[in-house]
Amino acid sequence: MPWDGNEVIVSSDSSDGWESDTDVKEVSSDVKPAVIPAAVIELDKELTPQDIISRRAEMYQEYMKQIPVPSLHGSAVPFNTWQELARSLKSLYKQPLHYLTNICLKQWDKARIGTNNEYLPLDGVIHPRKAEATIWLMEEVHRLASSHHHLANLWLLDPMHQAFVDPVFKQI
Numbered sequence: 164m165p166w167d168g169n170e171v172i173v174s175s176d177s178s179d180g181w182e183s184d185t186d187v188k189e190v191s192s193d194v195k196p197a198v199i200p201a202a203v204i205e206l207d208k209e210l211t212p213q214d215i216i217s218r219r220a221e222m223y224q225e226y227m228k229q230i231p232v233p234s235l236h237g238s239a240v241p242f243n244t245w246q247e248l249a250r251s252l253k254s255l256y257k258q259p260l261h262y263l264t265n266i267c268l269k270q271w272d273k274a275r276i277g278t279n280n281e282y283l284p285l286d287g288v289i290h291p292r293k294a295e296a297t298i299w300l301m302e303e304v305h306r307l308a309s310s311h312h313h314l315a316n317l318w319l320l321d322p323m324h325q326a327f328v329d330p331v332f333k334q335i
Contacts, residue, residue: 257330
């Protein structure tokens with residue numbers, strides 16, 4: 164691979180380092196050095212927790228954008244709460260739901276407390292197909308139109324945010 168000047172080559176050589184600023188180390192053809200884009204290496208900058216969370220949020224959002232929302236759905240899955248329906252959908256479609264979707268469903272379950280139908284199964288209040296379609300529509304919005312900056316800010320405020328970030332099911 165030709166060197167374009169925008170890469171840092173890290174050798175697995177075990178010597179003590181450069182003897183002088185002008186010495187050049189030779190790498191044998193059978194040893195493959197690790198090539199790391201210079202943009203990834205910021206030697207002069209100390210990473211803060213905010214930087215790390217921001218980068219994780221950016222990677223998460225980019226990953227979630229790549230997962231297509233199921234186009235065929237409408238199985239009448241019985242459920243008592245929004246979060247229970249979400250667990251069933253994750254299992255049925257083998258897909259994670261977005262952090263923001265999980266948070267919203269938790270809030271919707273809390274919003275039912277104190278209503279006349281609080282103790283009724285939710286599938287008796289809202290038709291299961293409408294409820295599922297609602298979740299997938301919200302999921303599409305969160306996957307395609309959410310800012311990683313917004314996610315990072317929320318995650319910084321919630322040290323337990325990982326509880327609402329689903330494990331990865333699908334390989335892209």
